[in-house]
Amino acid sequence: MTTYTAPLQDSAFVLEHVIGFDQLCETLNHSEITVDLAKTIIEEAGKLASEVLSPLNIVGDQKHPVTSAGQVTETPGFSQAYQQYIDNGWPTLTAPEEFGGQALPNVIGTAVNELWHSANMAFALCPMLSQGAIEALIAHGSPGLQQQYLPKLISGEWTGTMNLTEPNAGSDLAAVACKAIPDGNAFKIIGQKIFITWGDHQMTPNIVHLVLARLPDAPAGVKGISLFIVPKYIIDENGQLGELNDVNCSSLEHKLGIHGSPTCVMNFGDQGGAVGYLVGEANKGLSYMFTMMNHARQSVGLQGLSISERAYQQSRQYSQERIQGLNAQGEKAAIIQHPDVRRMLMAMKSGTEAMRALALTAAADIDLAHNNQFEQSEKQQQQKRVELLTPIVKGWMTEFAQELTSLNIQVHGGMGFVEETGAAQHYRDARILPIYEGTTGIQALDLIGRKTLSDNGQSLKQLLAEIQSTAELLTNHDNNQLQQIGEKLGRALDHALTATDWILENAANNKLLAGNVSFDNLMMMGYLVGGWLLAKSAHAASVLIDQENDYGHAFLATKINTAVFYSHYYLPRVSQHKDIVCTGLVSILDLSAEQF
Template sequence: MGTYRAPVEDMNFLIDELLDVGSVLGSIPDFADFGIGPELTTALVDEAAKLAGDELAPLRRVGDEHPAVCADGAVTTSPGYDAALQQLGAGGWVGISSDPNYGGQGLPEIYNTVGHEMWNAANMALGLAPLLSSGAALAIHAHGTEEQKQTYLEKMHTGEWMGTMNLTESGAGSDLGVMKAKAVPEGDHYRISGQKIFITWGDHQATENIIHLVLAKLPDAPAGSRGISLFIVPKFLVNEDGSLGERNDVYPVSCEHKLGIHGSPTCVMAFGDNEGAIGYLLGEENRGLACMFTMMNEARHKVGVQALGAAEGSLQKAIAYARDRVQGGVPIIEHADVKRMLLNMKSLCEAMRALAYTESVTMDLAHRGPQDQRAGQQARIDLMIPVIKGWLSEVAQEVTSLGVQVHGGMGYVEETGAAQYLRDVRITPIYEGTNGIQAADLVSRKLGRDGGATMEAVLEELRGTVAQLRAADDERLHGIAEALDAALADQERATQVVLQALASDTGTAMGASFEYMMQTGYLFGGWHLGRSALVALERLRGGSDNPFYEAKIGTALYYAEQILPRCAAHAGAVATAGGSLQSFPQEWI
């Protein structure tokens, strides 16, 4: 019941009709030879959907019931996982948007994004592996020497090797400045020693090598986070001819016993317990955090997409159950409250998808678009990343919890598989920077650094969408316009409250930051559903009888009526963040 099948019609609609990537990206020199457009999109989306549904999804419950285990310095993965990861690599999916000069496919980021949604909807524990590996390769591409790029990237992009990121240490959490891992210079390399925790896919046998990116401190490093360097530490050293050499001194100590994503080996990793692990400096000494954040920004976008994938999987399972389960003589999908829950799930999933896909195009425009537009596009994606990571992962918890609720008591029984989505997705608000960190980043760095100018530029686009909705010859779109306009006014007021607090009382600004992040997410999600409704109406007025377009308008209207009012509640909390939240004595908590 509820086998995952990718929502290809909505994916194709977003890529080719709402975002029109053929026109927006097709003329960029890097993409000019690909023939970006509906034919390519359909071929790629259909192929990815087949792989996700037929090969990855059946392993979701397998990994949950038969977790990865660590013994004698090696990890044994869940049954079928190694072969599935090898299929992803062989199909070119791991490096689909990576530099073709180093073994990547060179396609736009939107196709990487749609792939990651599918892998994580089908099997989140497995989908984590290519997510982290792509981020590690991106860091090497951005900061590595030409020799390092030639040594590592092609095999990482083709999935023959995999990458990890090693930041966290026991007792350090997000405070990386107190880390204890050390790097001692030795000729043309360094000797790395120390232990890292929570290392996703830290060890396995799916690929012949694993390229660890490790944060560590040099002996004379400055104190705190300013003294952190980043190192490439391969599981097997690489010879000059590209062949694998001796085993490096890096081993898994254990696998964590987690709430969810059981099939993902989350390892404690030991570096240098014997003679010391050999590592190679990536970027400049004491500039490791700057290098790692190249990877982190990519990963944070994909964590939002990952949360979307889990939410979509939960939605599909809930719909299938609600259509089959009969109560009171009718399928429960006909019960008003079940219908409410399913529509909340559906509208939130489509809003999340529209936001994440839209900003994946922004990523390409920032990196490869017209030179005179890149700075503005980069400012926009910088603003959007914490919203995508934070809002999507928060909302996905609601969606997957509703998925359990639709099942009733059977949702609380593990055999149905409904609860796994909720358990799996719970990690997404935590890793790659907790959502409190995302909210603080949104407010203090992204909003504060330009006095809200980038936010205002986005809101101006939104005002244009409201005007188009009001001008449409359909009363439903007028209703969407009014709801969006009210939420927009709330956003304008909340933005000014936050900016004023940043100037006078950072404690109040930080206290308001989470509410502001959520308000922003709900507004932007509704905005893109409104844009989708405009496109759908145009298709219907053009003679289409595809019920998808009617459903698209209906979903946007439901979101406007039932979800967008949440913006007002968050705005109210933002406005009062300087009150009892600040004055409440800690000893009363």
Template structure:
């Protein structure tokens, strides 16, 4: 079983050469943030990740959370790890200074979060949900709620959760039944929520639940949902946790993976009613919750990258050490020398580097919105955030299924044996295409809200920018072949856009029928585009005699491999898109 080591060089390359972090920070008035500081942050996070969190990953898998009489009991070792995590200030990295945060850019926090999820995804889900709660309360909570809850959430003294769905609702939030009845300066909440990640534990003094519920006068559907803060412990006159609120975990789910992360069934108001406080306006809760969900969607996409990186490191170490082959002189050689093993390793490596580039570039767009100099610039960057978020969530998590599966395959029979740990990464990754909206939901969001609603203008801008990269490749001798591959994929993207816009109105089933293939096509296209940009920078640095030649040459080979082996998948996806909805909708329900 391999130890986890954070891939600093690739992260720093993307931040420096694609995100241009120092230039952005200087323009945004964040002069204290520079490459040297970020390198130090990554190194320190890597130490905690590899030395403290990663060793607990196997422990959490074997000894998952359990339900005691009063609380959920976390995996042994998690509480001490969380104490170190909190005391080191990691919970406050990107939060606003007004609430005790360090005000670092979102993209830096994203790079650090990759470390936590690679080291121990089950553990890292807890602070990830807290970050989302902070975002929702900071954007939509009253001044009183912000003052009462944000400092302790930012410091990590308390953690946060997201309570959306219910047994009868699934992804259809219009069907939720949880009630909120006015009672003086608060509301009494009653109902049940399922699939609540880290819904309860003993690692902190309080757990702050964000809960969707309906007021008595709520209209039907999603327009009748409100958002409430429901703390595990009510706050006393000094703002400290006091009496226990009427909320508890009634059971834990038995899951395929991430056993160290308690997935709770939460019951609100079994007795007198759980005290809750309205966040934002009545009946506008879903819009408030989407602040948290959109943050979580990019974060879950990042998890796809993170678990893939962990699987790759383990597969690479195994391939280097596993002797399985004999030369004519009788000496044995490792399986990394076999062409097919190298194909699998390069598929993993190239996919991961494309995923990392896309995750960080998308995260940086969030920062560019926050620090835009004028409304026009803010709208432009927000459009890019809107477009990339479902691709980050959908494509990265789908690719994680392939990458972690290849990790098992490289181990051969030993990959199917739990003791090696390869299967654990595969199992842990499986939830990611379901979390925060399935791939199908992300794809519908992409083709509907992000493309059809603006007649494809946001996508056209992205395609034009990719075209500019193709032009640069065509004039860079060593990268002409990569330019041709990206050009072909770009034309496939343009044709997919044309087909969607031309036919969606006449065929109501078209968007839903082609949406996942559409999302996957643009995932490969965006990944190839960013690796091509990486190759252009690597070539320029090599010609200038700057940087590590071995690393830069590897970047060129990885981009070339992606262009030869993965970008052609866009052609097959386009063929499926072109087929439309015909066969998909042809069978009657009874014929399945």
């Protein structure tokens, strides 16, 4: 088993020289928050991740949560780790000060969350869901609900969940059948939800469920869904925890991966109705829940990075220790000296660094979208960038993680296929990522429909114009490596522009076209944006490489080399996806259902 080490230097480099963290904080009117402070925070988080959470990763895989009498007991060691997590104040990092948070930029929270998910993704899912609940209540909860629930959620004393899916309502939330019956100042919630991550546990004295349900007179379809808070324990008139609510976990799912995270079937109202409280206005629950979903989608994309980084570290260590075959001098050698192993390691290293740059860039865009110093028009423009990048972060990064965690098994050879090395766990854990919080297909349709066709490609073309500027800057550079990156990026950009124009020209006349090509359009944009951000990283490294700095010549030279590899290895995939897009992929419709 390999230990996990937080990638502190690369995170710090992206924050400082790709995002421009100090300038970001000045824009946000937080000049007291500096990149040096961010580095210190990430370093401290790395200690908890590597020393406390990482050793429990294999424990959670082997010793699953168990359920008895409607109550779930978590993996041994998780409760103590969670207590240390909240004792150190980590849940409060980015939350508003008025409810007990530290109000640090979202991008710091994202850098820290990467470490939790790399160290122990099953554990980290619990605070991730709480963060989503916090976002929803901040945006839509009444002052009374906020005062009652937010301080406990933000401190980590309580945890939160999101309850959408039902046996007959998966991605199609129009089919939600869970009922909410008015009962004085509250509601009786009756129904069943499935696939509820961390739906029950004993790590905290209360759990705050956010539940989608229908009022008796609600319109049909998605327009008739409301959002409710359903606490595990009802809070009495003195603000103290009272009796157990009519909500329980009837069973746990047996899953391919993330075994340490209890995935619950939750029953509401077996004894007549769970007490619930309406969040916001009636029949607007779906839009409210999407506040949680958008937060969760970027967080799941981050998980794609995190599990890939963990797998890469394992491959790197194994390849340095495993002696097999001969090197060019005819001597016994570690497998890291073999060309194909180096190819796989570079594929993993460049892929994870591209994903990290994208995750942190998208997180910083959220900070800018919420910046009260901006005029409304500026905030709206920034929000469009957030909405454009979110399906790419979620869709591309989680699909990419399937390839990179699979490469980890290949580097290990036969030892990767047995459970003892731990490589299989990362591959299994990663497999859920393109599925939950909106499948890749849903993300792809979102990108091509709501984020491209709806505004005739304006938001997308603004992004492509920024990529064009970077490509031109590097193509005209006097450094040969940067020229290579710039030329490859420019060529990939041309392909993406061709595909985008083709979609805009043809989608209106063919209602099926967008769905046919949406996946390839998403992957095309992912590889392109990843290459763009590595190109920016390479340029920043070239500026610093002959200057005195904290990173050192070896690290900076490696950043440039990694970007060169990505431009040679991954950017050509943009052309492949463009070619598929521009066929319209009509052949997928040629067979009847009976012919499959």
